[in-house]
Amino acid sequence: MSEVIDGTGQREIASTRLTRMAALAGTGAKVGVNYLKYYGRRTLTGETDKESLHAANAAQVYKTFSQLKGGPLKIAQMLSIDQNLLPRAYVREFSQAQYSAPPLSYPLVVRVFRREFGRDPLDVFDQFEPHAAHGASIGQVHRAEKSGRRLAVKVQYPGVADSLRSDLRAVKPLALQVLGVREADVGDYFREVEERLVEETDYALELRRSVTLSAACAHLPNLRFPEYYPEWSSPRILTMSWLDGVPLDRFADSGASQDERDTVGQALWDFYDFQVHQLHLFHADPHPGNFLVDGTTLCPLDFGCTKQLEPAFYRKQFRFLDPALLSDPQLLETALADLEIVLAEDSCEARQEIVTLCQSSLALVAEPFRHETFDFGAEDFMRAVYEMGLENGGNERLRALRGRRGSPHSVYVNRVYFGLYTLLCRLRARVRVQLPDWIGR
Amino acid sequence: MSSDDSPRSRILAAFAAHLREHGVRPRSVGSLARELDLPEREFYRTFASMDAVEGALWSDWIDRTAVEVASGEAWQGFGARERLLTFLFALTEDALDQRSLLLLRWQPLKLVERPRWIVPLEHRYAAFLDPLIRLGMETGEIADRYLLNQAIPPLFTLHLRAVVAFHLNDESSGFERTDAFIEKSVRLAFDVLRPQAVDSAVDFARFLSSCSCRK
Numbered sequence: 047m048s049e050v051i052d053g054t055g056q057r058e059i060a061s062t063r064l065t066r067m068a069a070l071a072g073t074g075a076k077v078g079v080n081y082l083k084y085y086g087r088r089t090l091t092g093e094t095d096k097e098s099l100h101a102a103n104a105a106q107v108y109k110t111f112s113q114l115k116g117g118p119l120k121i122a123q124m125l126s127i128d129q130n131l132l133p134r135a136y137v138r139e140f141s142q143a144q145y146s147a148p149p150l151s152y153p154l155v156v157r158v159f160r161r162e163f164g165r166d167p168l169d170v171f172d173q174f175e176p177h178a179a180h181g182a183s184i185g186q187v188h189r190a191e192k193s194g195r196r197l198a199v200k201v202q203y204p205g206v207a208d209s210l211r212s213d214l215r216a217v218k219p220l221a222l223q224v225l226g227v228r229e230a231d232v233g234d235y236f237r238e239v240e241e242r243l244v245e246e247t248d249y250a251l252e253l254r255r256s257v258t259l260s261a262a263c264a265h266l267p268n269l270r271f272p273e274y275y276p277e278w279s280s281p282r283i284l285t286m287s288w289l290d291g292v293p294l295d296r297f298a299d300s301g302a303s304q305d306e307r308d309t310v311g312q313a314l315w316d317f318y319d320f321q322v323h324q325l326h327l328f329h330a331d332p333h334p335g336n337f338l339v340d341g342t343t344l345c346p347l348d349f350g351c352t353k354q355l356e357p358a359f360y361r362k363q364f365r366f367l368d369p370a371l372l373s374d375p376q377l378l379e380t381a382l383a384d385l386e387i388v389l390a391e392d393s394c395e396a397r398q399e400i401v402t403l404c405q406s407s408l409a410l411v412a413e414p415f416r417h418e419t420f421d422f423g424a425e426d427f428m429r430a431v432y433e434m435g436l437e438n439g440g441n442e443r444l445r446a447l448r449g450r451r452g453s454p455h456s457v458y459v460n461r462v463y464f465g466l467y468t469l470l471c472r473l474r475a476r477v478r479v480q481l482p483d484w485i486g487r
Numbered sequence: 488m489s490s491d492d493s494p495r496s497r498i499l500a501a502f503a504a505h506l507r508e509h510g511v512r513p514r515s516v517g518s519l520a521r522e523l524d525l526p527e528r529e530f531y532r533t534f535a536s537m538d539a540v541e542g543a544l545w546s547d548w549i550d551r552t553a554v555e556v557a558s559g560e561a562w563q564g565f566g567a568r569e570r571l572l573t574f575l576f577a578l579t580e581d582a583l584d585q586r587s588l589l590l591l592r593w594q595p596l597k598l599v600e601r602p603r604w605i606v607p608l609e610h611r612y613a614a615f616l617d618p619l620i621r622l623g624m625e626t627g628e629i630a631d632r633y634l635l636n637q638a639i640p641p642l643f644t645l646h647l648r649a650v651v652a653f654h655l656n657d658e659s660s661g662f663e664r665t666d667a668f669i670e671k672s673v674r675l676a677f678d679v680l681r682p683q684a685v686d687s688a689v690d691f692a693r694f695l696s697s698c699s700c701r702k
Contacts, residue, residue, distance in 0.1 A: 151673075166559075168561075205659060208659040
């Protein structure tokens with residue numbers, strides 16, 4: 047919710063399905079042209095500059111996706127988190143992806159209110175700001191007041207839920223082509239992402255999740271949650287108390303002391319640690335705009351994107367935190383086979399390759415869990431994580447491995463930890479870390 | 488559709504009922520008058536033709552909506568763009584009561600087709616737009632482009648037809664995509680209408696030509 051609306055420089059959203067399709071087809075064509083240039087240059091110079099080809103394509107695709115807003119950009123963001131799916135240039139472009147919608151006019155806000163509540167905003171609240179205070183992922187937030195209480199009212203962009211579905215259908219073939227993956231191999235991943243995106247358009251579900259998660263996490267120190275108001279909420283409108291504070295990225299870039307950074311970072315870590323390992327239900331959108339910092343209190347906002355893990359899957363996934371796996375390739379291979387990353391039909395060579403690769407990745411990703419206190423400000427750690435992602439993304443032999451591998455549920459687990467590490471790195475926070483207590487037993 | 492039993496209201500109600508029931512307009516003025524047990528003389532005193540009856544049916548839609556939106560509390564504080572948006576949202580909301588009639592009569596029309604029964608609606612819409620456009624010029628939302636100003640009402644009328652056409656084809660839940668269509672198309676229209684570089688260029692050119700005239 048970090049995007050500030052300025053009311054002037056907004057681009058038009060390509061509105062109808064047809065124009066969206068046209069925009070996508072245009073990108074397909076441009077990507078094709080870039081390939082032609084690449085092959086042309088290769089013929090002329092004999093050089094293979096595949097990296098610059100990917101860079102040109104990624105820029106083009108990103109541009110189109112960001113014009114379309116809505117689904118395609120979100121898909122791009124999601125896929126960029128699961129870095130193994132993407133060549134490095136795509137990751138670079140997509141990692142910048144931010145989602146924003148142009149502001150709704152006040153008459154349309156009134157229209158949404160009438161449809162949802164049968165009343166105008168000013169009949170529901172004592173005060174209601176006609177101009178949005180800031181954007182939210184698929185709508186915008188208005189300040190309001192009722193009986194002396196300050197409120198934040200999130201209003202969803204009408205038609206988003208419907209256009210999301212048609213966008214997803216439209217973008218899929220292109221995305222597959224651009225990413226160079228086969229539908230059969232990644233279809234599950236697409237479905238997983240689609241499901242979460244569609245959930246995000248249901249504010250009634252978000253309300254229930256927000257209430258559940260904020261109540262369950264209320265005991266954690268240095269966290270504050272907004273109060274939610276079901277009586278002024280609906281599938282398209284979500285009302286919560288207004289919280290003061292600065293967005294997390296602004297706090298991170300401010301002159302906050304190390305102690306303050308550590309406190310906020312610890313709150314962030316504890317928040318996710320408790321959700322993932324105790325509740326198996328978590329806030330799956332660790333984006334700096336989704337958190338406010340007030341003093342040294344962290345305020346998570348926006349539970350639109352949440353992910354629930356089945357206990358059986360949770361065990362399989364987090365078994366990888368067990369230090370024993372690092373020293374014992376046999377154990378690691380069993381764990382990988384459990385998650386279906388290594389398949390029964392893989393050749394001995396392929397197995398070897400995957401196990402070796404996972405060993406080094408795991409050593410790095412699980413590094414924070416090997417310390418009592420881990421300093422995420424240590425620059426080489428995050429750089430190594432990024433580089434590992436790029437290396438894996440650039441590993442053509444790995445990308446050439448066919449077959450459905452891994453679990454689609456891992457998409458959001460990866461996303462959360464990658465996002466969490468990135469936020470903590472930005473905070474330069476030192477965090478006390480504990481392994482889940484069932485590990486190693 | 489008022490509930491009084493003046494010949495006008497009775498004729499309009501019977502016309503709409505016939506259209507709903509049979510899917511076509513009443514065959515003739517004579518048959519409709521007979522249905523209402525109304526002398527033809529009385530009928531023709533109110534409406535000159537069947538097209539006039541249907542014209543009134545649709546222009547009432549505009550008038551009803553215009554009265555409704557102008558009575559809203561926030562209306563006085565709105566600029567031209569917000570007023571047009573409010574009007575179109577209200578119009579499409581009202582359309583839900585007569586969607587079956589619209590589907591019968593409007594859906595088969597091409598955007599540029601102007602049957603006689605649609606002309607009164609266009610006139611009423613133009614009458615609604617007139618003060619709105621003047622307001623837009625006062626607030627600076629619409630550039631005063633002299634002769635070109637005449638093109639604005641016909642373009643907005645075409646836009647209205649496009650909105651109705653989109654609405655009739657809309658299958659999204661709660662017709663939410665119609666809302667998005669209105670929001671985005673009106674934003675685009677006002678982006679085009681607001682004073683911009685080309686207006687400054689024309690102004691500058693006029694200034695230069697007046698300088699050269701003085702020499």
